[in-house]
Amino acid sequence: MVSLKDIASECGVSIATVSKALNDHSDIGAETKTRIRKAAKDMGYVPNAAAKSMKTNRTHNIGVLFMDDANSGLTHDFFAGVLESFKREVEREGYDITFISNDRSRPGRASYLEHARYRRFDGVIIANVHFDDPEVVELVKSNIPVVTIDHIYNETTTILSDNVGGMSDLVDFVVQNGHNRIAYIHGAESATTNLRLVTFNRKLEEYGIEVPEEYIKESPYRDTHGAYERTLELLKLRTRPTCIFYPDDYATYGGMRAIAERGLKIPDDISVIGFDGIKVARHIRPRLTTYRQNTEELGTLAAKSLVALIEKPKTTLIQQITVKGWLLEGDTLKKLN
Structure with a gap:
């Protein structure tokens, strides 16, 4: 050597x-x-990585804590995009990444914090986990630099997708196209879900549009079967909605299947709205009307923020950064006016 x-x-x-x-x-x-x-x-x-680590007190290794209830892993359209741009940016800064195991079935498994300390991670990015999990909270409150995606802790820098702005833009667009019977199949309980749901209700209230209780349904994110079932429930109502919002683009296709099975056409008989802006939604016909989240910017800013916390802890502020996306007009919204 x-x-x-x-x-x-x-x-x-x-x-x-x-x-x-x-x-x-x-x-x-x-x-x-x-x-x-x-x-x-x-x-x-x-x-020599070991010698360099001893000299700088850094391993140049970053932990990634990512958990997906739907078990889609890195096929998760939104987070795959975020993590890919995050990986690209930290590698440019000379860091490697290692995923923190979240398999709790293994006997004698280490906690997230124990794993991070054992691997001597210089920092950790946390995305799509149960943020109130005691093990996650323990990691956040430790002395290891942490950046979170779409969840705010007082102790960490957070990179946020503009859920409020995105939902506001979608509601504005739908109402301006003449709809006033609007349903929302939202995702499971989370900070992101709460932001979108509150914004949805507030915007419609500002327009003077009442949302019947039966127009609000819940289905897990990225669950086409759940979206399919909840859509069937909406279609059976005496006064069905003219437009249905879905928790994400992937789930939307479950709803579209239910609509087709009832012999209805999109958007002639009913309109549908997604959220995320996954690439495939621009190629499947009809093209989905949705809100594109800027995964490239989210991941890049998360990486830059974490590297700054690692390398310049005395001069780097803990902050919340909101990343705006943009509305994508498709073919799934009928103009009623």
Whole structure:
């Protein structure tokens, strides 16, 4: 294995000079840096991660705590996009990522915090978990830098999708197209669900539109069967809605199947609205009217925020950052006016 001493001998400089050149210290000239780095590359030098960790007190490894009740894992359209851009950005900063196991069936398993400390993570990103889980709260309250996606703790920086703005834009668009019998099949209880549901009710109240209690249903996120069942319930009502909002684009297709099985057409007989803006929704006909969340920006900002907390803890503020998306007009909303 090539050592710093070997490179120093090859270049005719001290070991300290080689170390400074490879770590981009400012007191080494550009020409010397280039010569030493070329020699290191040609000789096949690979930094010793353990030695670097001891020197910097960092492992350059970041933990990812991600849990999906639907067991969709990294096929989850929204979070896959967020985590991909997060991974790309932290790797650009020289960090690797490791997923924290959430399999609680294993005997003798470590808690999330114990796992993070055992792996010596420099920081952790938390997304799509049960945020009131005592193990999650324990990790958040530890001294490990943490960034959360779409959930606010006082102790952490949070990157938020604009759920309020997104729902507001969708309601405005639907009402302006003449609808006043609007139902909402929302996701399971969570901070995100609450923001969207409250915004939905508040906006319709501002328009003077009453929402019957039977127009509000619950179905898990990304659950096509649940959305299918709740849609059938809405279609059986004496006065059925002219438009149905769904918790996410994926679930929407379960609702669309129920509508088709009842012999109804979208949007001629009933309109549907999604949320997330998954790419496939732009290719399936009819194209879904939905709100596109900016997964690229969410993941990139989460990565930059976490790296800043790790590398500059004394000058980095804990903050909440909201990332705006945009409305995608499709073919699933009928213009009634």
